[in-house]
Amino acid sequence: MSELGHDLQAVHRAAHELTRAVTALQHDAGSHVDVLRLVEDARRIHEDLALLGIHAPPRDEEPIVIPDDDYPPDFFADAHDEGIGRQ
Numbered sequence: 001m002s003e004l005g006h007d008l009q010a011v012h013r014a015a016h017e018l019t020r021a022v023t024a025l026q027h028d029a030g031s032h033v034d035v036l037r038l039v040e041d042a043r044r045i046h047e048d049l050a051l052l053g054i055h056a057p058p059r060d061e062e063p064i065v066i067p068d069d070d071y072p073p074d075f076f077a078d079a080h081d082e083g084i085g086r087q
Contacts (some may be wrong), residue, residue: 008053015045
């Protein structure tokens with residue numbers, strides 16, 4: 001399993017634990033507005049995780065590293081001046 005898959009599993013486990021704790025808190029403290037907000041937040045976390053699981057990009061490829069060095073002087077030799085910037 002990829003690192004992303006492991007991370008998603010860890011977040012799912014944490015979200016389930018959060019939901020369990022919030023449900024216990026609601027049982028003990030009652031359903032006042034602050035507790036209900038926590039219940040709603042926990043529900044939204046589960047929904048967001050479901051969307052993330054669907055839309056997560058594949059991570060099988062190595063990232064392309066672009067160096068911060070200056071380009072060689074002849075790199076833009078055949079480029080046309082678009083009139084942007086200083087002449």
